[in-house]
Amino acid sequence: MSNLKILLAVWKANLQSAMEYRVSFISQVLGMMLNNGMYFVIWVIFFDRFKEIRGWGVGDMYVTFGVSASAFGLVSLFFGNAFNLGDIITRGRLDYYLSLPRPVLLHTLTSRSVASGAGDFLYGILSFAVSGYFSAEALARFTLAILLAAIVFASFLVIVQSLAFWMGNATNLVTLAVNAMITFSIYPISIFDNTAKLILFTLVPAALMGAVPASFAIAFTWQTLAQLLIGAGAFLALAIFIFYFGLRRYESGSGIQVEI
Amino acid sequence: MKKYWFIFQTQLINSLAYPGELIGRALTILPFMWIFYQLWSVTFASTGQTEMNGLTLKMTMWYFVVTEVIEISRPRVGNTISETVRDGSIAYLLSKPYNFMLYHYATAMGGTIFHALFNILFGGGLIWWLVGAPPSLMGVAMVLPALLGAWALHFCIAALIGLLAFIVEDISAFLWIFQKAAFVFGGLLIPLDFYPGWMRTIANFLPFASLSYAPARLFISPSPQAFFAVIGQQILWLGILGLALTFFYHRAVRFLTINGG
Known part of the structure; x- marks a missing residue:
């Protein structure tokens, strides 16, 4: 309970900090929404020309893109340091979080908020709203889907960034993995063969951030729900295990300092 | 011009240091090229055609090698320039005996060449194999x-956006929008041949087609006429x-006030 309280307090502080520069915040939110909208034009052009790819049409793309964008937005907004974790480890900046009596991983991840994430989150909902699949029931499924997709994405980021405990500077590998995850999650899953699909459920779990939650938002099946729940649970557990296992190897030149 | 050549060379050597x-x-x-291959091989197969709008699968994939090499290796000076404006280091750079913009151009290009070469090696290698x-x-x-x-061209547009830092605090939204405009109107992810x-x-009346579509199309269908048209x-x-x-650089510098230092 006390962890939840501190979590809410950190998020509140992040929001207040973002609101300090209101114009910048709004321009980033609107800019990101426009950015996503312009990117999606490419898919509209593609499906206007080719209609559908192995049963996958533009409506499916709206939902897939919507789920991925909203999940990405949630992670950026609430767990913004997931994108910098490797850098924090390499620079010895974990010292600050280790010196406080709070769960290190949770506190580190939530200590930063990326304002443009709000634009991604809102755009995702808009994308779903115009997909042709929108209904009250579908919205409830969409909400659950983006939460589980966000858990998968945040866990994947933690796993990849935790490699910094062993490799030191893992920036290139992290960039490669994160780019692959985002790119693959916004492509129709119908274009991949079985080997590729296996990779997209395990090594780079982009299917659990895009196609599977999108299928669940479109139509309820126990199979997709089970895939999402098991996937999110397994990746979360793996992320926590790898981070704390790596933490045992953590070394720094003592960067503990009083921050008022 | 000699000093910019030296700046370019220095940056070029620096980029090889690691x-x-x-x-x-x-x-x-690699992931980009692989996913393009997946998408377009399925697309060609599902239409049952080996050639669409004058492009075969092989031509389409090599088209993407060029567009991606341009996009991934391009000079990213927008943030660099805006940062110098925001942190005030522009004051230090302006006092140097070189043109601020040419300095950034030489630096950016020095960092681009080997980056592009390795992208061609990996991206081209994968597509050659596929x-x-x-x-x-030719x-x-x-x-x-x-x-x-x-x-x-990328440099000019990115530098123009970078100069916006004189007016707005954060230019990232402008950079994102430019990138996506280049994606759409430059035919970065779908060749313009497949567009309505x-x-x-519209794309042909904008500079974006010259950023990626035109060079990539020239690469897969070269001819002297096409070459002169693109250049x-x-x-x-x-x-x-x-x-x-x-124009905007001189206007911006006129408004710059430097106190002490």
Whole structure:
């Protein structure tokens, strides 16, 4: 309970900090929404020309893109340091979080908020709203889907960034993995063969951030729900295990300092 | 001009200082090329045609090698310039005996060349393995000046956006929008040949087609006429954007107030 309280307090502080520069915040939110909208034009052009790819049409793309964008937005907004974790480890900046009596991983991840994430989150909902699949029931499924997709994405980021405990500077590998995850999650899953699909459920779990939650938002099946729940649970557990296992190897030149 | 050549050379050598880093960055192109191959091989197969709008699968994939090499290796000066404005280091740079913009151009291009070379190696290598050799050797020779033209255009637009830091605190939204406009109207993810006619017409009136579509199309369907058309168009846009950059740069510097230091 006390962890939840501190979590809410950190998020509140992040929001207040973002609101300090209101114009910048709004321009980033609107800019990101426009950015996503312009990117999606490419898919509209593609499906206007080719209609559908192995049963996958533009409506499916709206939902897939919507789920991925909203999940990405949630992670950026609430767990913004997931994108910098490797850098924090390499620079010895974990010292600050280790010196406080709070769960290190949770506190580190939530200590930063990326304002443009709000634009991604809102755009995702808009994308779903115009997909042709929108209904009250579908919205409830969409909400659950983006939460589980966000858990998968945040866990994947933690796993990849935790490699910094062993490799030191893992920036290139992290960039490669994160780019692959985002790119693959916004492509129709119908274009991949079985080997590729296996990779997209395990090594780079982009299917659990895009196609599977999108299928669940479109139509309820126990199979997709089970895939999402098991996937999110397994990746979360793996992320926590790898981070704390790596933490045992953590070394720094003592960067503990009083921050008022 | 000699000093800019030296700046370019220095940056070029600097970029080789960490070959592991260079290779690591270039690996980024692989997932993109792989997913393009998946998408377009399925698309061609589902239409049952081996050629669409004058493009075969092999031509389409080599088209993407060029567009991705341009996009991934392009000079990213927007943030660099805006940062110098925001942190005030522009004051220090302006006192140096060189042109601020040419300095940034030389630096950016020095960092681009080897990055592009490794991207070509990895991206081109993967596509060669998947669909075979590039369609034409003549294309290889003709695309080189077009690549330099594309990066010069990228520089002008990114620098113009960077100068916006004199007016707004954060320029990232403008950079995102420029990137996506280049994606859509530059045919970065879908060749313009597959666009509806009206969109192709709009794209041809904008500088974005000269950034990626035109060099990539030249690479897969080279001819002397196409070469001169592409280079001519790039020179025209370089003239327009170069003038705009010079104008706005001088205007911006006039408003700059430097206190002490």
